[in-house]
Amino acid sequence: MNGLIIALAQTSSQGQSGAALAFSYIFYIFFIALLALSFFPGVQQKTQIMFLSRDVEQKLQMIEGYLKDSRGLTEKLLKEKGFADPKAFVERIIDRFVIDPVSVEPTDIINRMKLLMRSNEDTVREMITAVNPNIDPMTRSQIEISTEVVNALNLIYKVIRHYLIMAKKLNSIMIMYQLQMVAPIYVKYAEAYAKAQKVFLQGIPIGDGLGPLVASRFLMKADQKFTVSKDTIAGSIEFEGRKVVVVKAEGPMATVGTPGEGVQNVIEREGGRVSRIITVDAALKLEGEETGSVAEGMGVAMGDPGPEKIAIERVAVKYGIPIDAVIVKMSMEEAITEMRKEVYQAADKAIEYVKRIILERTKPGSTVVVVGVGNTAGIAQ
Amino acid sequence: MAISVDSKQNLKVKTLIKCMQCDYTQERDFQVGDFVLKLVGNCPKDNGPLYIAGIYAEAVTSKK
Numbered sequence: 001m002n003g004l005i006i007a008l009a010q011t012s013s014q015g016q017s018g019a020a021l022a023f024s025y026i027f028y029i030f031f032i033a034l035l036a037l038s039f040f041p042g043v044q045q046k047t048q049i050m051f052l053s054r055d056v057e058q059k060l061q062m063i064e065g066y067l068k069d070s071r072g073l074t075e076k077l078l079k080e081k082g083f084a085d086p087k088a089f090v091e092r093i094i095d096r097f098v099i100d101p102v103s104v105e106p107t108d109i110i111n112r113m114k115l116l117m118r119s120n121e122d123t124v125r126e127m128i129t130a131v132n133p134n135i136d137p138m139t140r141s142q143i144e145i146s147t148e149v150v151n152a153l154n155l156i157y158k159v160i161r162h163y164l165i166m167a168k169k170l171n172s173i174m175i176m177y178q179l180q181m182v183a184p185i186y187v188k189y190a191e192a193y194a195k196a197q198k199v200f201l202q203g204i205p206i207g208d209g210l211g212p213l214v215a216s217r218f219l220m221k222a223d224q225k226f227t228v229s230k231d232t233i234a235g236s237i238e239f240e241g242r243k244v245v246v247v248k249a250e251g252p253m254a255t256v257g258t259p260g261e262g263v264q265n266v267i268e269r270e271g272g273r274v275s276r277i278i279t280v281d282a283a284l285k286l287e288g289e290e291t292g293s294v295a296e297g298m299g300v301a302m303g304d305p306g307p308e309k310i311a312i313e314r315v316a317v318k319y320g321i322p323i324d325a326v327i328v329k330m331s332m333e334e335a336i337t338e339m340r341k342e343v344y345q346a347a348d349k350a351i352e353y354v355k356r357i358i359l360e361r362t363k364p365g366s367t368v369v370v371v372g373v374g375n376t377a378g379i380a381q
Numbered sequence: 382m383a384i385s386v387d388s389k390q391n392l393k394v395k396t397l398i399k400c401m402q403c404d405y406t407q408e409r410d411f412q413v414g415d416f417v418l419k420l421v422g423n424c425p426k427d428n429g430p431l432y433i434a435g436i437y438a439e440a441v442t443s444k445k
Contacts, residue, residue: 202413205436252416338438380418
Protein backbone atom coordinates (compact mmCIF):
# COMPACT_ATOMS: atom_id res chain seq x y z
CA MET A 1 0.00 0.00 0.00
CA ASN A 2 2.82 2.39 0.98
CA GLY A 3 4.67 1.53 -2.25
CA LEU A 4 1.55 2.40 -4.26
CA ILE A 5 1.20 5.78 -2.55
CA ILE A 6 4.88 6.59 -3.17
CA ALA A 7 4.60 5.55 -6.82
CA LEU A 8 1.48 7.67 -7.30
CA ALA A 9 3.15 10.60 -5.58
CA GLN A 10 6.24 10.29 -7.77
CA THR A 11 4.15 10.18 -10.94
CA SER A 12 2.05 13.16 -9.99
CA SER A 13 4.97 15.27 -8.73
CA GLN A 14 6.62 15.56 -12.14
CA GLY A 15 6.24 19.12 -13.43
CA GLN A 16 3.57 20.29 -10.91
CA SER A 17 3.48 23.24 -8.52
CA GLY A 18 3.34 22.83 -4.68
CA ALA A 19 -0.42 23.47 -4.32
CA ALA A 20 -1.30 21.11 -7.14
CA LEU A 21 0.96 18.49 -5.65
CA ALA A 22 -0.72 18.80 -2.24
CA PHE A 23 -4.13 18.50 -3.87
CA SER A 24 -3.04 15.37 -5.72
CA TYR A 25 -1.81 13.81 -2.46
CA ILE A 26 -5.07 14.57 -0.69
CA PHE A 27 -7.04 13.20 -3.60
CA TYR A 28 -5.07 9.94 -3.74
CA ILE A 29 -5.18 9.47 0.03
CA PHE A 30 -8.94 10.11 0.05
CA PHE A 31 -9.49 7.68 -2.83
CA ILE A 32 -7.41 4.94 -1.24
CA ALA A 33 -9.08 5.50 2.15
CA LEU A 34 -12.49 5.19 0.54
CA LEU A 35 -11.43 2.01 -1.21
CA ALA A 36 -10.08 0.55 2.04
CA LEU A 37 -13.22 1.59 3.93
CA SER A 38 -15.45 -0.23 1.48
CA PHE A 39 -13.77 -3.50 2.47
CA PHE A 40 -14.69 -3.05 6.14
CA PRO A 41 -17.52 -5.40 7.13
CA GLY A 42 -20.89 -3.63 7.26
CA VAL A 43 -19.98 -0.46 5.39
CA GLN A 44 -20.84 -1.85 1.99
CA GLN A 45 -24.13 -3.18 3.33
CA LYS A 46 -25.04 0.15 4.89
CA THR A 47 -24.31 1.93 1.63
CA GLN A 48 -26.46 -0.54 -0.29
CA ILE A 49 -29.31 -0.17 2.20
CA MET A 50 -29.07 3.60 1.84
CA PHE A 51 -29.39 3.45 -1.95
CA LEU A 52 -32.12 0.78 -1.87
CA SER A 53 -34.19 2.63 0.73
CA ARG A 54 -33.94 5.81 -1.31
CA ASP A 55 -35.41 3.92 -4.28
CA VAL A 56 -38.21 2.39 -2.18
CA GLU A 57 -38.99 5.77 -0.56
CA GLN A 58 -39.42 7.24 -4.02
CA LYS A 59 -41.89 4.48 -4.94
CA LEU A 60 -43.70 4.94 -1.63
CA GLN A 61 -44.11 8.64 -2.37
CA MET A 62 -45.70 7.75 -5.71
CA ILE A 63 -48.17 5.41 -3.97
CA GLU A 64 -48.91 8.11 -1.39
CA GLY A 65 -49.61 10.53 -4.23
CA TYR A 66 -52.15 8.14 -5.76
CA LEU A 67 -53.74 7.64 -2.33
CA LYS A 68 -54.07 11.38 -1.75
CA ASP A 69 -55.58 11.92 -5.22
CA SER A 70 -58.06 9.11 -4.69
CA ARG A 71 -58.99 10.37 -1.24
CA GLY A 72 -59.48 13.87 -2.59
CA LEU A 73 -61.74 12.59 -5.38
CA THR A 74 -63.82 10.55 -2.93
CA GLU A 75 -64.24 13.50 -0.55
CA LYS A 76 -65.23 15.74 -3.46
CA LEU A 77 -67.83 13.19 -4.64
CA LEU A 78 -69.25 12.82 -1.12
CA LYS A 79 -69.48 16.60 -0.71
CA GLU A 80 -71.34 16.91 -4.04
CA LYS A 81 -73.78 14.21 -2.95
CA GLY A 82 -74.79 15.90 0.29
CA PHE A 83 -72.45 14.37 2.86
CA ALA A 84 -71.99 16.95 5.63
CA ASP A 85 -68.58 15.67 6.72
CA PRO A 86 -66.85 13.77 3.88
CA LYS A 87 -63.50 13.66 5.69
CA ALA A 88 -65.00 11.85 8.69
CA PHE A 89 -66.76 9.36 6.38
CA VAL A 90 -63.53 8.57 4.52
CA GLU A 91 -61.64 8.31 7.84
CA ARG A 92 -64.16 5.72 8.97
CA ILE A 93 -64.00 3.69 5.78
CA ILE A 94 -60.28 3.91 4.91
CA ASP A 95 -59.10 1.32 7.44
CA ARG A 96 -62.11 -0.97 7.13
CA PHE A 97 -61.29 -4.67 6.98
CA VAL A 98 -62.87 -8.10 6.75
CA ILE A 99 -61.31 -10.86 8.85
CA ASP A 100 -60.94 -14.18 7.03
CA PRO A 101 -63.05 -17.01 8.43
CA VAL A 102 -61.31 -19.76 10.41
CA SER A 103 -59.69 -22.11 7.90
CA VAL A 104 -58.19 -24.79 10.17
CA GLU A 105 -61.76 -26.09 10.45
CA PRO A 106 -62.87 -25.80 6.80
CA THR A 107 -66.40 -27.16 7.30
CA ASP A 108 -68.88 -24.64 5.92
CA ILE A 109 -66.11 -22.09 5.25
CA ILE A 110 -67.83 -20.88 2.06
CA ASN A 111 -71.04 -19.95 3.85
CA ARG A 112 -69.05 -18.17 6.55
CA MET A 113 -67.01 -16.32 3.93
CA LYS A 114 -70.16 -15.40 2.03
CA LEU A 115 -71.79 -14.11 5.20
CA LEU A 116 -68.79 -11.93 6.08
CA MET A 117 -68.41 -10.53 2.55
CA ARG A 118 -72.12 -9.82 2.08
CA SER A 119 -72.42 -8.28 5.55
CA ASN A 120 -69.49 -5.99 4.80
CA GLU A 121 -71.01 -4.88 1.47
CA ASP A 122 -74.39 -4.33 3.09
CA THR A 123 -72.88 -2.40 6.00
CA VAL A 124 -71.02 0.01 3.69
CA ARG A 125 -74.21 0.44 1.65
CA GLU A 126 -76.20 1.16 4.81
CA MET A 127 -73.56 3.65 5.95
CA ILE A 128 -74.03 5.54 2.68
CA THR A 129 -77.82 5.42 2.65
CA ALA A 130 -77.97 6.43 6.33
CA VAL A 131 -76.36 9.76 5.40
CA ASN A 132 -78.30 10.22 2.17
CA PRO A 133 -81.46 8.03 2.12
CA ASN A 134 -82.55 9.31 -1.31
CA ILE A 135 -79.30 8.53 -3.10
CA ASP A 136 -79.73 6.99 -6.57
CA PRO A 137 -78.23 3.50 -7.20
CA MET A 138 -75.74 4.83 -9.75
CA THR A 139 -74.22 7.39 -7.35
CA ARG A 140 -74.30 4.90 -4.50
CA SER A 141 -72.33 2.38 -6.55
CA GLN A 142 -69.79 5.10 -7.45
CA ILE A 143 -69.33 5.93 -3.77
CA GLU A 144 -68.98 2.23 -2.93
CA ILE A 145 -66.30 1.78 -5.61
CA SER A 146 -64.49 4.96 -4.53
CA THR A 147 -64.34 3.80 -0.93
CA GLU A 148 -63.03 0.40 -2.07
CA VAL A 149 -60.28 2.10 -4.10
CA VAL A 150 -59.25 4.36 -1.20
CA ASN A 151 -59.26 1.34 1.08
CA ALA A 152 -57.07 -0.72 -1.29
CA LEU A 153 -54.59 2.13 -1.90
CA ASN A 154 -54.34 2.80 1.81
CA LEU A 155 -53.55 -0.87 2.44
CA ILE A 156 -50.83 -0.94 -0.26
CA TYR A 157 -49.30 2.27 1.11
CA LYS A 158 -49.29 1.11 4.70
CA VAL A 159 -47.86 -2.34 3.97
CA ILE A 160 -44.98 -0.97 1.85
CA ARG A 161 -44.27 1.68 4.51
CA HIS A 162 -44.34 -0.98 7.23
CA TYR A 163 -41.69 -3.12 5.54
CA LEU A 164 -39.56 -0.10 4.68
CA ILE A 165 -39.45 1.05 8.31
CA MET A 166 -38.89 -2.51 9.49
CA ALA A 167 -35.97 -3.04 7.07
CA LYS A 168 -34.40 0.21 8.28
CA LYS A 169 -34.91 -0.64 11.94
CA LEU A 170 -33.47 -4.13 11.56
CA ASN A 171 -30.82 -2.91 9.12
CA SER A 172 -31.91 -5.88 6.96
CA ILE A 173 -30.61 -5.78 3.43
CA MET A 174 -32.63 -8.90 2.50
CA ILE A 175 -35.96 -7.26 3.41
CA MET A 176 -34.87 -4.13 1.58
CA TYR A 177 -33.93 -6.12 -1.55
CA GLN A 178 -37.31 -7.87 -1.59
CA LEU A 179 -39.09 -4.58 -1.05
CA GLN A 180 -37.15 -2.91 -3.82
CA MET A 181 -38.12 -5.78 -6.14
CA VAL A 182 -41.86 -5.68 -5.42
CA ALA A 183 -42.34 -1.93 -4.96
CA PRO A 184 -42.53 -1.15 -8.73
CA ILE A 185 -45.26 -3.79 -9.13
CA TYR A 186 -47.30 -2.18 -6.35
CA VAL A 187 -46.77 1.27 -7.88
CA LYS A 188 -48.32 -0.13 -11.06
CA TYR A 189 -51.25 -1.58 -9.08
CA ALA A 190 -51.73 1.73 -7.27
CA GLU A 191 -51.66 3.63 -10.56
CA ALA A 192 -54.22 1.24 -12.05
CA TYR A 193 -56.52 1.61 -9.00
CA ALA A 194 -56.28 5.41 -9.15
CA LYS A 195 -57.07 5.40 -12.88
CA ALA A 196 -59.93 2.96 -12.31
CA GLN A 197 -61.61 5.27 -9.82
CA LYS A 198 -61.70 8.11 -12.37
CA VAL A 199 -63.13 5.74 -15.00
CA PHE A 200 -65.85 4.45 -12.63
CA LEU A 201 -66.84 7.99 -11.64
CA GLN A 202 -67.53 8.82 -15.29
CA GLY A 203 -69.56 5.63 -15.81
CA ILE A 204 -67.26 4.29 -18.54
CA PRO A 205 -67.31 0.49 -18.98
CA ILE A 206 -64.09 -1.22 -17.86
CA GLY A 207 -62.28 -4.18 -19.41
CA ASP A 208 -63.78 -6.51 -16.80
CA GLY A 209 -67.19 -5.52 -18.22
CA LEU A 210 -66.58 -7.88 -21.16
CA GLY A 211 -68.78 -10.62 -19.64
CA PRO A 212 -71.73 -8.28 -18.95
CA LEU A 213 -71.28 -6.77 -22.46
CA VAL A 214 -71.65 -10.21 -24.05
CA ALA A 215 -74.66 -10.96 -21.82
CA SER A 216 -76.27 -7.61 -22.70
CA ARG A 217 -76.09 -8.45 -26.42
CA PHE A 218 -78.18 -11.56 -25.77
CA LEU A 219 -80.48 -9.80 -23.30
CA MET A 220 -81.28 -7.08 -25.86
CA LYS A 221 -83.57 -9.65 -27.49
CA ALA A 222 -85.20 -10.80 -24.22
CA ASP A 223 -88.79 -9.67 -23.71
CA GLN A 224 -88.78 -10.09 -19.96
CA LYS A 225 -85.99 -9.58 -17.47
CA PHE A 226 -86.23 -10.51 -13.84
CA THR A 227 -84.11 -10.19 -10.70
CA VAL A 228 -82.58 -13.54 -9.72
CA SER A 229 -80.42 -12.50 -6.77
CA LYS A 230 -78.93 -9.36 -5.20
CA ASP A 231 -77.91 -6.86 -7.95
CA THR A 232 -78.29 -9.61 -10.58
CA ILE A 233 -80.70 -9.86 -13.47
CA ALA A 234 -81.67 -12.59 -15.96
CA GLY A 235 -83.73 -12.96 -19.09
CA SER A 236 -84.46 -15.77 -21.52
CA ILE A 237 -84.23 -15.84 -25.29
CA GLU A 238 -84.71 -18.49 -27.94
CA PHE A 239 -81.67 -19.51 -30.01
CA GLU A 240 -81.81 -22.23 -32.70
CA GLY A 241 -84.56 -24.10 -30.85
CA ARG A 242 -82.86 -23.84 -27.44
CA LYS A 243 -83.96 -21.79 -24.44
CA VAL A 244 -81.03 -19.61 -23.36
CA VAL A 245 -81.26 -18.02 -19.92
CA VAL A 246 -78.76 -15.17 -19.66
CA VAL A 247 -77.52 -13.90 -16.28
CA LYS A 248 -75.56 -10.70 -15.58
CA ALA A 249 -75.06 -8.07 -12.88
CA GLU A 250 -77.67 -5.32 -13.00
CA GLY A 251 -76.25 -2.31 -14.84
CA PRO A 252 -75.36 0.34 -15.59
CA MET A 253 -74.34 0.61 -11.91
CA ALA A 254 -70.80 -0.38 -10.99
CA THR A 255 -71.43 -3.80 -9.50
CA VAL A 256 -70.43 -7.42 -10.10
CA GLY A 257 -73.73 -8.65 -8.64
CA THR A 258 -74.09 -12.15 -7.23
CA PRO A 259 -73.89 -14.31 -10.38
CA GLY A 260 -73.27 -17.56 -8.49
CA GLU A 261 -76.44 -17.30 -6.47
CA GLY A 262 -78.25 -16.03 -9.57
CA VAL A 263 -77.29 -19.09 -11.64
CA GLN A 264 -78.19 -21.38 -8.74
CA ASN A 265 -81.66 -19.83 -8.51
CA VAL A 266 -82.18 -20.01 -12.29
CA ILE A 267 -81.24 -23.71 -12.42
CA GLU A 268 -83.42 -24.55 -9.41
CA ARG A 269 -86.29 -22.66 -11.08
CA GLU A 270 -85.76 -24.79 -14.21
CA GLY A 271 -85.92 -27.89 -12.01
CA GLY A 272 -82.31 -28.76 -12.85
CA ARG A 273 -83.22 -29.45 -16.48
CA VAL A 274 -80.29 -27.46 -17.92
CA SER A 275 -77.91 -28.99 -20.48
CA ARG A 276 -75.02 -26.58 -20.18
CA ILE A 277 -73.71 -23.63 -18.19
CA ILE A 278 -71.49 -21.24 -20.16
CA THR A 279 -69.50 -18.63 -18.24
CA VAL A 280 -67.94 -15.65 -20.04
CA ASP A 281 -65.37 -13.49 -18.27
CA ALA A 282 -62.31 -11.32 -18.70
CA ALA A 283 -59.08 -13.09 -17.76
CA LEU A 284 -55.61 -11.84 -16.99
CA LYS A 285 -53.24 -12.36 -19.90
CA LEU A 286 -49.65 -13.45 -19.57
CA GLU A 287 -47.11 -10.87 -20.73
CA GLY A 288 -46.65 -11.37 -24.47
CA GLU A 289 -50.25 -12.48 -25.08
CA GLU A 290 -52.50 -10.22 -27.14
CA THR A 291 -55.18 -8.10 -25.51
CA GLY A 292 -58.58 -9.29 -26.72
CA SER A 293 -57.53 -12.84 -27.60
CA VAL A 294 -60.28 -15.37 -26.87
CA ALA A 295 -59.91 -18.89 -25.44
CA GLU A 296 -62.33 -21.56 -24.29
CA GLY A 297 -62.13 -24.28 -21.66
CA MET A 298 -64.01 -25.97 -18.86
CA GLY A 299 -64.96 -24.67 -15.43
CA VAL A 300 -66.35 -21.49 -13.95
CA ALA A 301 -64.61 -18.42 -15.40
CA MET A 302 -64.86 -16.08 -12.44
CA GLY A 303 -62.37 -14.10 -10.40
CA ASP A 304 -64.33 -14.54 -7.20
CA PRO A 305 -62.79 -15.35 -3.80
CA GLY A 306 -65.03 -18.40 -3.54
CA PRO A 307 -68.72 -18.09 -2.63
CA GLU A 308 -70.11 -17.20 -6.07
CA LYS A 309 -67.90 -19.59 -8.00
CA ILE A 310 -68.64 -22.53 -5.74
CA ALA A 311 -72.40 -21.86 -5.94
CA ILE A 312 -72.24 -22.58 -9.70
CA GLU A 313 -70.00 -25.61 -9.22
CA ARG A 314 -72.31 -27.05 -6.54
CA VAL A 315 -75.51 -26.66 -8.54
CA ALA A 316 -73.71 -28.07 -11.62
CA VAL A 317 -72.59 -31.12 -9.63
CA LYS A 318 -76.09 -31.56 -8.12
CA TYR A 319 -77.68 -31.85 -11.58
CA GLY A 320 -74.65 -33.10 -13.57
CA ILE A 321 -74.38 -30.05 -15.82
CA PRO A 322 -71.11 -29.46 -17.71
CA ILE A 323 -69.64 -25.96 -17.30
CA ASP A 324 -67.91 -24.23 -20.23
CA ALA A 325 -65.73 -21.15 -19.94
CA VAL A 326 -65.03 -18.50 -22.56
CA ILE A 327 -62.39 -15.95 -21.60
CA VAL A 328 -61.07 -12.77 -23.18
CA LYS A 329 -57.52 -11.88 -22.19
CA MET A 330 -56.26 -8.51 -20.98
CA SER A 331 -53.79 -7.08 -18.49
CA MET A 332 -54.74 -6.18 -14.94
CA GLU A 333 -54.67 -2.47 -15.79
CA GLU A 334 -56.82 -3.03 -18.89
CA ALA A 335 -59.29 -5.04 -16.80
CA ILE A 336 -59.95 -2.25 -14.30
CA THR A 337 -59.67 0.83 -16.54
CA GLU A 338 -61.50 1.95 -19.72
CA MET A 339 -62.50 -0.95 -21.96
CA ARG A 340 -60.01 -1.02 -24.84
CA LYS A 341 -61.29 -1.21 -28.41
CA GLU A 342 -59.61 -4.62 -28.81
CA VAL A 343 -61.64 -5.94 -25.85
CA TYR A 344 -64.85 -4.40 -27.18
CA GLN A 345 -64.25 -6.06 -30.56
CA ALA A 346 -63.48 -9.36 -28.80
CA ALA A 347 -67.07 -9.37 -27.47
CA ASP A 348 -68.26 -10.35 -30.98
CA LYS A 349 -65.76 -13.21 -31.07
CA ALA A 350 -66.83 -14.35 -27.59
CA ILE A 351 -70.48 -14.35 -28.72
CA GLU A 352 -69.53 -16.57 -31.67
CA TYR A 353 -67.75 -18.96 -29.27
CA VAL A 354 -70.86 -19.11 -27.05
CA LYS A 355 -73.16 -19.73 -30.02
CA ARG A 356 -70.86 -22.47 -31.34
CA ILE A 357 -70.76 -24.19 -27.93
CA ILE A 358 -74.57 -24.11 -27.77
CA LEU A 359 -74.94 -25.54 -31.28
CA GLU A 360 -72.24 -28.22 -30.93
CA ARG A 361 -72.91 -29.38 -27.36
CA THR A 362 -76.66 -29.05 -26.83
CA LYS A 363 -79.71 -30.38 -28.63
CA PRO A 364 -82.75 -28.40 -29.79
CA GLY A 365 -85.34 -28.18 -27.02
CA SER A 366 -82.74 -27.99 -24.26
CA THR A 367 -82.05 -25.14 -21.85
CA VAL A 368 -78.68 -23.40 -21.57
CA VAL A 369 -77.55 -20.86 -18.96
CA VAL A 370 -75.10 -18.17 -20.13
CA VAL A 371 -73.45 -16.03 -17.45
CA GLY A 372 -71.67 -12.77 -18.24
CA VAL A 373 -69.29 -12.39 -15.30
CA GLY A 374 -67.70 -9.06 -14.35
CA ASN A 375 -68.33 -5.48 -13.34
CA THR A 376 -71.21 -4.03 -15.31
CA ALA A 377 -70.34 -0.33 -14.89
CA GLY A 378 -71.74 1.57 -17.88
CA ILE A 379 -73.47 -1.52 -19.34
CA ALA A 380 -77.23 -1.90 -19.05
CA GLN A 381 -79.38 -4.84 -20.18
CA MET B 382 -37.66 -11.04 -32.09
CA ALA B 383 -38.28 -7.44 -31.05
CA ILE B 384 -40.56 -7.18 -28.04
CA SER B 385 -42.15 -3.83 -27.26
CA VAL B 386 -42.65 -3.14 -23.57
CA ASP B 387 -44.00 0.38 -23.85
CA SER B 388 -47.29 0.45 -21.93
CA LYS B 389 -47.92 4.21 -21.83
CA GLN B 390 -50.72 5.17 -24.19
CA ASN B 391 -52.93 8.22 -24.52
CA LEU B 392 -56.49 7.01 -24.67
CA LYS B 393 -59.62 8.66 -25.99
CA VAL B 394 -63.00 7.22 -25.02
CA LYS B 395 -65.50 6.84 -27.85
CA THR B 396 -69.20 5.98 -27.94
CA LEU B 397 -70.49 3.82 -30.77
CA ILE B 398 -74.12 4.34 -31.71
CA LYS B 399 -76.06 1.90 -33.89
CA CYS B 400 -79.53 1.69 -35.34
CA MET B 401 -81.69 -1.24 -34.23
CA GLN B 402 -83.18 -1.65 -37.70
CA CYS B 403 -80.54 -0.78 -40.28
CA ASP B 404 -76.73 -0.72 -40.61
CA TYR B 405 -76.38 2.94 -39.58
CA THR B 406 -73.50 3.54 -37.18
CA GLN B 407 -72.02 6.67 -35.69
CA GLU B 408 -68.96 7.14 -33.51
CA ARG B 409 -68.60 10.17 -31.25
CA ASP B 410 -66.66 11.22 -28.15
CA PHE B 411 -67.96 9.77 -24.88
CA GLN B 412 -70.25 12.01 -22.84
CA VAL B 413 -70.93 11.55 -19.12
CA GLY B 414 -74.32 9.82 -18.85
CA ASP B 415 -73.68 7.45 -21.78
CA PHE B 416 -74.08 3.74 -21.11
CA VAL B 417 -74.35 0.65 -23.29
CA LEU B 418 -77.89 -0.02 -24.58
CA LYS B 419 -79.06 3.52 -23.77
CA LEU B 420 -81.53 4.79 -26.38
CA VAL B 421 -80.27 8.03 -27.90
CA GLY B 422 -82.78 9.13 -30.52
CA ASN B 423 -83.84 8.07 -33.97
CA CYS B 424 -81.94 6.95 -37.04
CA PRO B 425 -81.56 9.60 -39.75
CA LYS B 426 -81.82 6.85 -42.42
CA ASP B 427 -84.96 4.93 -41.43
CA ASN B 428 -86.12 6.62 -38.21
CA GLY B 429 -85.44 3.44 -36.22
CA PRO B 430 -84.36 3.66 -32.59
CA LEU B 431 -80.66 4.44 -32.05
CA TYR B 432 -78.85 2.81 -29.13
CA ILE B 433 -75.35 2.90 -27.68
CA ALA B 434 -73.73 -0.35 -28.83
CA GLY B 435 -70.37 0.20 -27.20
CA ILE B 436 -68.11 2.50 -25.25
CA TYR B 437 -64.39 1.91 -25.65
CA ALA B 438 -61.01 3.59 -25.42
CA GLU B 439 -58.79 4.02 -28.44
CA ALA B 440 -55.10 4.85 -28.42
CA VAL B 441 -54.46 8.36 -29.72
CA THR B 442 -51.44 8.69 -31.98
CA SER B 443 -49.73 12.01 -31.31
CA LYS B 444 -49.03 14.16 -34.39
CA LYS B 445 -45.48 15.48 -34.56
